[in-house]
Amino acid sequence: MIKGNFIDNLPKVYGIYTGGFLAFIIIMAIGEQMGMTSKTIGICFVAFTVAIYAIIGYLSRTAQADAYYVAGRQVPTVFNGMATAADWMSGASFVAMAGGIYFKGYGYMALLVGWTGGYVLVASLLAPYLRKFGCYTVPDFIGTRYGGNLTRFLAVVVLTVASFTYVTAQINATGTIASVALDIPFQYAVYVGLVSILLCSMLGGMRGVTWTQVAQYIVLIIAYLLPVFWISNKMGAGFFPHFMLADEVARIGELEQQFGFVKNSAGDLANVPKGLAGITKAHSAVNATPWAFISLALAMMMGTASLPHVMMRYFTTPSVKAARKSVGWSLFFIFLLYSSAPMLATLSKLSLIDPSLPTGIIGKSIAEVQAIDWYQNWNQANLMFVSDFNGNGTLELNEFFMGGKAVVLATPEIAGLPYVISGLVAAGGMAAAMSTADGLILAIANAISHDVYYKIIDPKAETAKRLVVARVLLVVIGFAGATIAAMEIQGILGSVIWAFDFAMSGLFFPLVLGVWWKRANREGAIAGMALGLISGAGYLIWVRNGGSGFLGITQLTFGIFGSAVSLVAMVVVSLITSEPSAATQRMVDEVRVPAGRSILGKQ
Amino acid sequence: MSKQAQHWEKTRGLLIMTLAIWFVFSIGIFLFGAEMNEMTGPFGYPLTYWFTCQGSLGIFVILIFWFANRQEKIDEEFGFSERGDD
Numbered sequence: 196m197i198k199g200n201f202i203d204n205l206p207k208v209y210g211i212y213t214g215g216f217l218a219f220i221i222i223m224a225i226g227e228q229m230g231m232t233s234k235t236i237g238i239c240f241v242a243f244t245v246a247i248y249a250i251i252g253y254l255s256r257t258a259q260a261d262a263y264y265v266a267g268r269q270v271p272t273v274f275n276g277m278a279t280a281a282d283w284m285s286g287a288s289f290v291a292m293a294g295g296i297y298f299k300g301y302g303y304m305a306l307l308v309g310w311t312g313g314y315v316l317v318a319s320l321l322a323p324y325l326r327k328f329g330c331y332t333v334p335d336f337i338g339t340r341y342g343g344n345l346t347r348f349l350a351v352v353v354l355t356v357a358s359f360t361y362v363t364a365q366i367n368a369t370g371t372i373a374s375v376a377l378d379i380p381f382q383y384a385v386y387v388g389l390v391s392i393l394l395c396s397m398l399g400g401m402r403g404v405t406w407t408q409v410a411q412y413i414v415l416i417i418a419y420l421l422p423v424f425w426i427s428n429k430m431g432a433g434f435f436p437h438f439m440l441a442d443e444v445a446r447i448g449e450l451e452q453q454f455g456f457v458k459n460s461a462g463d464l465a466n467v468p469k470g471l472a473g474i475t476k477a478h479s480a481v482n483a484t485p486w487a488f489i490s491l492a493l494a495m496m497m498g499t500a501s502l503p504h505v506m507m508r509y510f511t512t513p514s515v516k517a518a519r520k521s522v523g524w525s526l527f528f529i530f531l532l533y534s535s536a537p538m539l540a541t542l543s544k545l546s547l548i549d550p551s552l553p554t555g556i557i558g559k560s561i562a563e564v565q566a567i568d569w570y571q572n573w574n575q576a577n578l579m580f581v582s583d584f585n586g587n588g589t590l591e592l593n594e595f596f597m598g599g600k601a602v603v604l605a606t607p608e609i610a611g612l613p614y615v616i617s618g619l620v621a622a623g624g625m626a627a628a629m630s631t632a633d634g635l636i637l638a639i640a641n642a643i644s645h646d647v648y649y650k651i652i653d654p655k656a657e658t659a660k661r662l663v664v665a666r667v668l669l670v671v672i673g674f675a676g677a678t679i680a681a682m683e684i685q686g687i688l689g690s691v692i693w694a695f696d697f698a699m700s701g702l703f704f705p706l707v708l709g710v711w712w713k714r715a716n717r718e719g720a721i722a723g724m725a726l727g728l729i730s731g732a733g734y735l736i737w738v739r740n741g742g743s744g745f746l747g748i749t750q751l752t753f754g755i756f757g758s759a760v761s762l763v764a765m766v767v768v769s770l771i772t773s774e775p776s777a778a779t780q781r782m783v784d785e786v787r788v789p790a791g792r793s794i795l796g797k798q
Numbered sequence: 799m800s801k802q803a804q805h806w807e808k809t810r811g812l813l814i815m816t817l818a819i820w821f822v823f824s825i826g827i828f829l830f831g832a833e834m835n836e837m838t839g840p841f842g843y844p845l846t847y848w849f850t851c852q853g854s855l856g857i858f859v860i861l862i863f864w865f866a867n868r869q870e871k872i873d874e875e876f877g878f879s880e881r882g883d884d
């Protein structure tokens with residue numbers, strides 16, 4: 196099925212797949228009517244989708260280096276866009292983003308702008324040129340453009356630091372969802388998640404990951420959009436929420452005025468379970484300084500353009516032209532979900548706080564709220580909490596607390612949708628976290644197997660041996676990630692943002708200047724990567740340990756400092772050392788035109 | 799000037815234009831976030847709120863496709879486009 200004219204049949208294959216998935220949802224809905232328990236439905240959703248991914252992973256098995264590293268460079272534009280969107284949208288985007296908007300409003304929405312605007316940089320500065328280069332990995336480009344094993348090695352170091360920070364968060368997310376859906380302890384669920392992730396990538400490498408990511412995108416986008424549209428219609432807010440929620444947004448503003456944001460005392464807050472928050476920020480008003488907003492958006496945009504697991508997706512397209520278009524499609528598919536997250540946050544918030552809606556709980560008596568079924572369920576899951584701080588027996592806005600994940604996970608239930616939707620949302624969250632984890636683990640394993648093992652340690656290794664090394668690394672890195680995820684050190688969103696900052700500190704300018712500045716040389720790149728990463732990490736450690744920071748750069752935007760150091764170091768060191776060889780300059784010239792064979796294809 | 803140098807000059811011009819538009823909608827407008835939010839934007843949302851939810855995001859999508867088409871034209875003009883792909 197995967198061989199021969201599989202590529203020509205892609206629309207048909209994924210069309211049948213989508214139809215099959217919709218049929219499965221309907222079967223589950225019928226099952227629910229006939230008395231299937233919610234637990235069984237949850238297990239069916241997760242087990243069924245993971246089984247499909249595993250089958251795709253098995254069918255994509257390969258013994259060729261080209262297929263393993265870059266999916267044979269034959270992934271069509273639109274499908275690569277879908278795969279990139281799944282690669283990109285992690286558990287954080289799926290589960291945590293709407294919650295972040297719900298609680299933090301405008302200040303948080305810098306992430307929406309940052310995580311989309313970065314693709315303009317990817318399309319215009321990097322992707323087409325790296326595709327022309329014909330590399331297997333991002334360090335492959337750095338190593339060949341600047342020359343020498345040290346540049347290659349430093350690029351692998353930056354890649355590993357950034358991607359590993361990111362991947363523990365994703366394995367954590369798969370574990371959270373698996374533990375809820377399958378009802379097993381988190382410590383074991385993490386490894387269930389890991390095994391599912393490895394099933395997709397072990398046998399087929401990039402080829403397996405590509406075709407599972409397309410399948411995962413279809414699941415996650417259906418799982419995100421269906422509830423948003425359904426809730427909006429059920430509430431009578433409008434059949435197409437994106438264009439029709441202005442009244443609801445205004446209504447939230449009115450209610451905020453009416454209730455006011457009462458500040459709770461520290462003593463009262465001490466009773467609230469860890470990780471839950473109340474509504475303390477305005478929904479649609481501008482509540483952050485321009486620099487706070489812009490610096491976060493800028494850090495995320497430059498980080499996007501430096502994250503290797505995204506960049507390597509554009510190595511799989513058939514041509515340079517296709518790589519450019521494919522970036523556009525990626526962002527289109529991402530846009531579908533990102534533009535829906537604020538709508539979900541609006542619907543969720545209004546249905547909870549508006550006393551004139553049947554679902555509203557603010558203004559009801561505490562005892563009444565505590566008797567609601569869904570409140571009891573989510574309170575038990577430690578995601579919701581109410582407490583009568585002022586002792587008047589009525590629930591006030593400042594007395595209601597919720598976890599960020601609950602906005603996506605609990606809203607369908609609050610709005611009175613059937614349980615089958617909650618099962619679907621669990622499958623979607625699982626797909627989002629798995630697809631990103633797969634891309635990241637593969638990026639790390641490929642960089643170490645290709646750049647460190649094959650290019651530096653044993654350049655004569657045969658293909659079969661290289662692929663064995665790549666697969667062993669995949670498993671080792673996966674287990675290391677899962678082990679750290681099981682310790683639950685840092686929240687999902689925090690580590691995701693750090694990953695962007697690490698990547699931009701060490702890689703943004705060495706990548707961009709490699710194409711756009713011919714004078715950039717090896718010494719400059721070494722200084723840029725090493726000093727960028729060290730100063731970025733140093734700033735993070737300093738701020739974490741009580742340092743005051745400067746210029747309003749926080750622990751979420753430390754990459755701005757790191758990349759500035761990287762730029763200065765790279766330019767200064769390049770200019771005081773000799774210019775790159777004539778051969779290198781010719782190579783840069785060739786990278787800049789799409790025509791002709793790829794640089795590495797010639798060697 | 800060689801054909802290749804001319805091609806690169808045009809490519810760089812397109813890059814600057816693309817990044818200028820990108821800058822306006824990712825950074826520029828948010829310098830005036832508070833003032834702009836007083837205005838009503840498309841579909842009746844407050845203007846800054848609309849840009850963060852949909853506006854800037856949608857503009858980035860269109861911008862990338864526009865950039866890709868323009869770059870293709872430049873490549874064709876100088877005979878640097880690839881043959882027989884996608």
